[in-house]
Amino acid sequence: MSCNPLTTNPLTCYADWITNAASCWSATANQRAVNAIIDTLAVSIAGSRETPVTICLKLGQQWSSGNCQIIGHAQQLSAPMAALVNGTAAHALDFDDNFDPAKAHASAVLVPALLALADERNLETSKVVDAYIVGLQILGKLGQAVNPYHRSRGWHATATLGTIGAAAACARLLQLDADQTAHAISLSTSLCGGMMSQFGTMTKPVHAGLAASGGVQAACFAEQGLTAGSDTLHGSKGLRQLMVGPDIEMLAEQMQGKAEHGQSMQFDSNNIGSPLHIEQYGLKIKRYPNCGSVHRALDGLLALREQHKLTAADVDHVLVRAPAAHLANLMYHEPENAMQAKFSLEYNLAVGLRRGLVTLADFTLAAIDDTDTRQLLDKIHQQPVDLFESEFPTEVHIHLNNGKTLQTSVTMPIGSLANPLTQDQIWEKYDACVQPMLGRQQTCNLQQLLQQLHSNQPVSSLMRSTR
Helix, strand or coil: CCCCCCCCCHHHHHHHHHHHCCCCCCHHHHHHHHHHHHHHHHHHHHHCCCHHHHHHHHHHHHHCCCCEECCCCCCEECHHHHHHHHHHHHHCCCCCCEECCCCECCHHHHHHHHHHHHHHHCCEHHHHHHHHHHHHHHHHHHHHHHCCHHHHCCECHHHHHHHHHHHHHHHHHHCCCHHHHHHHHHHHCCCCCCEHHHCCCCHHHHHHHHHHHHHHHHHHHHHCCCCCCCCCCCCCCCHHHHCCCCCHHHHHHHHCCCCCCCCCCCCCCCCCCCCCHHHHCCCECCCCCCCHHHHHHHHHHHHHHHHCCCCHHHEEEEEEEEEHHHHHHCCCCCCCCHHHHCCCHHHHHHHHHHHCCCCHHHCCHHHHCCHHHHCCHHHEEEEEECCCCCCCCEEEEEEECCCCEEEEEECCCCCCCCCCCCHHHHHHHHHHHHHHHHCHHHHHHHHHHHCCCCCCCEHHHHHHCCC
């Protein structure tokens, strides 16, 4: 396969760019990639003992053996199985980053896939950073070609587009040629899948693990000579047509002039590396361990609470007006477990109203069943607005018992490019996630290795420090 400018098949054009793009990335791109890896390893360590992870690890031991290390555990597995387990850990707490062009949890897929493959092949961390930037770019380009409707119609983009982005990243890491890379991407479309109906269940974090594993498998299959079709992205029976719907062209026309996050619903085969997505859009590193759709509302509530020195007793009720797509993700109004609580507007705002922050400690059964918190659920009201998130900010209206109303609106959450976490805040989150699991000394040792990701240190040394 090769990129023909007359046909501009996005598959072959993407493959050419992946293979030939120079690795001289800007300092901004490199630092953001490093921060994504730091954050992903931190939340993976914190999530490494969650039930979906231990189930995947148990089965992985039955299904395979290998030399790839498992985050937070002593066992070793093959690269695909290590990617499965570590990817599930990365997404287990819903504390991992978001990536707007793809509407996906990008790093929870890309980082575990790359680290597993690099661990197996004894590659250096600097090559992982390079492959991460490349994989994120392709993931973003795919997202722009099918979103926002791919996601709003119920596909979990972390599982669907994430698999393809991981395949692209792994192809770059393995230095596959353009034909092999095209086959890896094409093959990955046969390994991708996942629906938003799994939100609030154990299966949702497994989506990230399956996508990471699928990316590793696709690249390795292509490396060994397995071939795949050439029309799997743009063809009449390709990803864009099938994973949006038969009205794709009408929707794409409607998006003209109002695309958000570059989501034109068209494949861009001419400017694949420009703008570079990690520079243009960045990643949303999460402040709270819950669904990103609640973050704008939570930021607004906490800001008003702090500004006016409010307590829960001062509040009659809270009204949140937000894009319908955001509120659709927050479907558990009276959550019964930690998984559901992460997708509950009512629970998260009730906790924020009571405590002034939402942390990992708020997602235990004891916290969720707390009588004082549950009594506040009925005070949280929501009103969906049928506009895109770029067209309508999240509004928070706090109605007080004294008859006054306080209100604010939030366009971009804390942790986004518009309101990023500082480097110190990223390390604070790292400490909070890692130290309870690994202890102070090992947390410090791992931090020193993470500060040298641009070097030629072996990935195996880094991964050993996560065990």
